[in-house]
Amino acid sequence: MVKHIIPNTLLETLEALNSSSYHIMAGGTDLMIQKRNSAGTVPKFSKNVLYIANLKELDFIRFDEKTCLSHIGAATKLEDIHTHEKVPPLLKDIIGDIGGPGIRHSGTLGGNIANASPAGDGLVGLYLLDAEIKITSLNDERIIPIKKFIKGVRFVDLKDNEIITEIIIPSCPFTNYKWVKVGGRKADSISKVSFAGLYKINNGLVEDIRFAFGSVATTVARNVELENSLKNKSIPAIIDELPRILEECDKIIAPISDQRSNKEYRRKVALNIVENFIKELKEF
Ligand SMILES: Cc1cc2nc3c(=O)[nH]c(=O)nc-3n(C[C@H](O)[C@H](O)[C@H](O)COP(=O)(O)OP(=O)(O)OC[C@H]3O[C@@H](n4cnc5c(N)ncnc54)[C@H](O)[C@@H]3O)c2cc1C
Known part of the structure; x- marks a missing residue:
């Protein structure tokens, strides 16, 4: 008992x-x-x-x-x-x-x-x-x-x-951050894909940048080496590196298909979100 x-x-x-x-x-x-x-x-x-x-x-x-x-x-x-x-x-x-x-x-x-x-x-x-x-x-x-x-x-x-x-x-000072949760509905829904990113700009350069994905691997997918390679660069320089960023993100994403979504959708959406995050970097 x-x-x-x-x-x-x-x-x-x-x-x-x-x-x-x-x-x-x-x-x-x-x-x-x-x-x-x-x-x-x-x-x-x-x-x-x-x-x-x-x-x-x-x-x-x-x-x-x-x-x-x-x-x-x-x-x-x-x-x-x-x-x-x-x-x-x-x-x-x-x-x-x-x-x-x-x-x-x-x-x-x-x-x-x-x-x-x-x-x-x-x-x-x-x-x-x-x-x-x-x-x-x-x-x-x-x-x-x-x-x-x-x-x-x-x-x-x-x-x-x-x-x-x-x-x-x-504490993590930031200029801006982004949180995206893709679910079946607005509330009470488990993520199909999620994404969090933040960055800090100092004197026109990206001093800190971080991004991570949920629901696309066995646990949260984050590539700190990739983030470090983007630090102390200007926003246009980082945007120029978008193909490499997407390629590196693709490597850490290993989604599965389940009752909520399929792996192709999850991969595509996760990469679209990080692409938008990079393209939307701005100084203020
Ligand atoms: C309808 C519904 C919607 C939900 N939506 C979401 C959602 O959108 N996003 C999301 O992330 N989750 C969601 N969840 C899952 C859940 O609500 C969260 O994960 C919540 O934070 C779990 O907290 P809890 O205190 O209820 O955990 P519990 O159910 O009490 O415990 C969960 C696990 O953690 C262990 N545990 C709890 N506290 C401790 C502790 N202090 N030390 C060690 N082990 C501990 C327990 O033994 C158990 O294994 C949802 C669940 C439901 C039912």
């Missing part, structure tokens, strides 16, 4: 995880779908469930003026992140496109990350912003870049006795 526990503190949570194996449940908006049973019956869980949605210690948004880092608690509701003034605007926009209001009032950022879906929208922004994940166990704490934490489709670097406690996001 599957049991559930609802710890009151992070310490109780860590002690429970240290003594037994649990399904961690935050908002349950992914987990309940994955464990759903036939209509009208209760979901099928193989392990006990540890419910963390009420943990105050994992529900916070802070901006540290000294370090210029944003800190977001893993169980912070998506809607609170979407509406918070200190959250990077690109991430706010992305999170505002996750599900509909009902999902955003239950779902959490920690859940979006640990679910490690190729279509996880939050991941695209977090990869782009070089976010780090704080992972805590009873006797240890470690912080790793998101790209190392996500190991594959629904596969993350998390031991049974560990939990994501915090997401740390370095």
Whole structure:
């Protein structure tokens, strides 16, 4: 018989995880779908469930003026992140496109990350912003870049006795950014293709430029080497390099066909979006 526990503190949570194996449940908006049973019956869980949605210690948004880092608690509701003034605007926009209001009032950022879906929208922004994940166990704490934490489709670097406690996001000054989500409808739809890009212009040169795709590979596709090769160039020089940029992007895209879309559509749309992003670069 599957049991559930609802710890009151992070310490109780860590002690429970240290003594037994649990399904961690935050908002349950992914987990309940994955464990759903036939209509009208209760979901099928193989392990006990540890419910963390009420943990105050994992529900916070802070901006540290000294370090210029944003800190977001893993169980912070998506809607609170979407509406918070200190959250990077690109991430706010992305999170505002996750599900509909009902999902955003239950779902959490920690859940979006640990679910490690190729279509996880939050991941695209977090990869782009070089976010780090704080992972805590009873006797240890470690912080790793998101790209190392996500190991594959629904596969993350998390031991049974560990939990994501915090997401740390370095501030990233930008001149402009672009977020595109291609779905079947405007809200409550899972991405067929997604794209986030940002850039900073300084003295007429592109000081920073980043772009990443979601839903076109096993996880977020970003090519930092390509981005670095475009830095400190003028906008016209970068636009001249468009054929190379598209060729390099094509190499990191490996879409699949599924019930939402087919791989040819995904590839074509992803390349069209990055092409527009480059052509739309401007100084202000
Ligand atoms: C109708 C609908 C629409 C949706 N639309 C979108 C969308 O547009 N874009 C999108 O990206 N997603 C979408 N989702 C998926 C989902 O809502 C999000 O991924 C959400 O962020 C999951 O958060 P949660 O708290 O509900 O996770 P849960 O379901 O509670 O957990 C998901 C996974 O993360 C693990 N987990 C949760 N918290 C932690 C933690 N702190 N530490 C370690 N592991 C943890 C759980 O064990 C589980 O494996 C949608 C879902 C539904 C049902």
